[in-house]
Amino acid sequence: MKAVRIHEHGGVEKLKYEEAPEPKISPDEVLIQVKSCALNHIDIFIREGLPGIKIPFPHILGCDISGVVADVGDGVRNVKAGNEVLVSPGVTCGRCLECLSGRDNDCREYQILGAYKIDGGYAEYVKVPGVNVIPKPGDLSFDEAASIPLVFLTAWHMLVTQAQLKVGEDVLILAGGSGVGSAGIQIAKMIGARVIATASTEEKLEKAKALGADDLIHYTQADFAQEVKRLTHKKGVEVVFENTGQETWEKSILSLARRGRLVTCGATTGYQAMTDLRYLYSKNLVLYGSFMGSKGDLLHLLKFFEKGKLKPVVDQVFPLKEAGKAQQRMEDRKQFGKLVLEVS
Numbered sequence: 001m002k003a004v005r006i007h008e009h010g011g012v013e014k015l016k017y018e019e020a021p022e023p024k025i026s027p028d029e030v031l032i033q034v035k036s037c038a039l040n041h042i043d044i045f046i047r048e049g050l051p052g053i054k055i056p057f058p059h060i061l062g063c064d065i066s067g068v069v070a071d072v073g074d075g076v077r078n079v080k081a082g083n084e085v086l087v088s089p090g091v092t093c094g095r096c097l098e099c100l101s102g103r104d105n106d107c108r109e110y111q112i113l114g115a116y117k118i119d120g121g122y123a124e125y126v127k128v129p130g131v132n133v134i135p136k137p138g139d140l141s142f143d144e145a146a147s148i149p150l151v152f153l154t155a156w157h158m159l160v161t162q163a164q165l166k167v168g169e170d171v172l173i174l175a176g177g178s179g180v181g182s183a184g185i186q187i188a189k190m191i192g193a194r195v196i197a198t199a200s201t202e203e204k205l206e207k208a209k210a211l212g213a214d215d216l217i218h219y220t221q222a223d224f225a226q227e228v229k230r231l232t233h234k235k236g237v238e239v240v241f242e243n244t245g246q247e248t249w250e251k252s253i254l255s256l257a258r259r260g261r262l263v264t265c266g267a268t269t270g271y272q273a274m275t276d277l278r279y280l281y282s283k284n285l286v287l288y289g290s291f292m293g294s295k296g297d298l299l300h301l302l303k304f305f306e307k308g309k310l311k312p313v314v315d316q317v318f319p320l321k322e323a324g325k326a327q328q329r330m331e332d333r334k335q336f337g338k339l340v341l342e343v344s
């Protein structure tokens with residue numbers, strides 16, 4: 001089969017479009033003919049290499065997959081060959097206390113498809129555990145279906161499970177043009193919150209508005225913490241949705257109202273953020289970390305795609321062999337929403 005693989009860490013030039021062996025499934029696995037695979041920042045982190053984490057080479061990236069079931073292991077009952085599906089990106093043990101309690105994103109054996117040890121969807125075929133295969137919601141295209149899992153799962157877990165955003169609250173969504181930001185705007189609006197979104201260009205701000213953002217901040221032209229104070233009459237927001245890290249962290253803390261909650265899922269601009277503890281204790285602030293979401297969360301939120309209340313946001317589609325170009329667009333932060341590789 002054709003695949004894009006990396007044989008060593010480095011820049012986009014390390015992504016090699018080449019022939020690779022087709023995966024062999026075990027009885028609890030499903031072979032999927034990949035139609036579309038969406039990009040995520042983790043693809044770049046894995047390609048570049050993370051300190052202390054070794055991955056087996058050659059490796060196939062890609063955690064957000066949609067496609068058609070090509071073959072099914074003897075022990076799999078939930079799908080058949082020919083079914084159109086999408087794939088839950090978290091692979092877990094399925095037997096520990098966390099897995100059995102519906103908190104499988106806390107499983108100690110948690111792995112993300114295409115990250116670390118498991119090959120992902122930058123390929124014509126991928127094998128995945130049967131429990132990770134979900135029917136594709138009705139009218140969505142394969143490109144749209146692949147654009148859902150990781151970012152909507154992450155944004156859902158951040159806003160619903162962790163920060164428990166409530167109707168009528170003010171929420172600041174940072175990087176509203178990112179995949180997770182565009183998901184966060186939609187989920188926050190659906191909950192009934194007032195959404196203040198930041199982005200780096202007028203074009204992205206317009207798109208954020210079209211997704212439902214109530215107020216917009218051009219963060220390269222204005223101090224977003226000051227803008228938040230102005231927009232909330234000095235109160236600050238009840239929830240900050242952080243996904244950028246080092247560059248924005250201090251201002252994110254300053255943007256919070258008393259008893260405000262900051263929830264973070266990532267640090268695309270760096271990990272070494274400074275926290276002025278005086279704000280944390282004197283304003284009764286709460287900080288939440290947030291990692292992925294449970295398989296149950298994904299099943300739950302997919303219902304809103306069937307009803308059209310949430311919509312995948314596809315920025316641009318590239319053929320598989322142009323994975324490098326697609327990753328470069330993400331590195332340059334040019335996209336609004338998801339970049340997708342069309343595989344077959």
Ligand code: ZN
Nearest residue numbers: 093096099107
């Ligand atoms: Zn487990």
